[in-house]
Amino acid sequence: MSDDHELVPVASALPGMVLSDELLDSHGLVLLAKGTVLSEAIIASFARHQIDVVPVARVEAHRAPDAAAVQARLDILFRRHDRDDDNDWAGNLLRRYVEDYRLERQVAP
Numbered sequence: 001m002s003d004d005h006e007l008v009p010v011a012s013a014l015p016g017m018v019l020s021d022e023l024l025d026s027h028g029l030v031l032l033a034k035g036t037v038l039s040e041a042i043i044a045s046f047a048r049h050q051i052d053v054v055p056v057a058r059v060e061a062h063r064a065p066d067a068a069a070v071q072a073r074l075d076i077l078f079r080r081h082d083r084d085d086d087n088d089w090a091g092n093l094l095r096r097y098v099e100d101y102r103l104e105r106q107v108a109p
Contacts (some may be wrong), residue, residue: 007053010046020057025049058109070102 003089005020015038023032031049032042046054069102074095100107 004058004060006026008056009053010043010051013046013054013056015043017054017056019055021055023051023054025051031043065103067103069083069098074099074102 011104019034019036019038022030023033023036028051029059031051036042038056042095051074077098078091079093081088081095083092083095085092099105
């Protein structure tokens with residue numbers, strides 16, 4: 001099994017969880033492939049195959065982007081465009097869109 005998984009009891013399994021490894025039955029046959037997204041029907045079928053625990057992928061907590069690192073990268077990408085040049089409206093607009101995207105800002109329509 002891979003390192004980025006945890007064994008979850010079937011009673012605690014939730015729809016939407018993703019298998020981190022193949023799920024085998026007692027005879028070694030593959031029941032579900034790695035990467036399968038669990039549904040209520042799949043979870044209900046585990047009892048028929050006497051499966052008590054399932055290996056699911058760990059979900060990493062979402063980290064906010066580092067604003068300083070984003071700005072440093074944008075400075076490299078837009079090194080030929082001066083931020084303060086009002087005549088370069090297209091370059092400034094593109095930079096602002098890329099900056100909003102990378103910093104995960106919600107932009108009003």
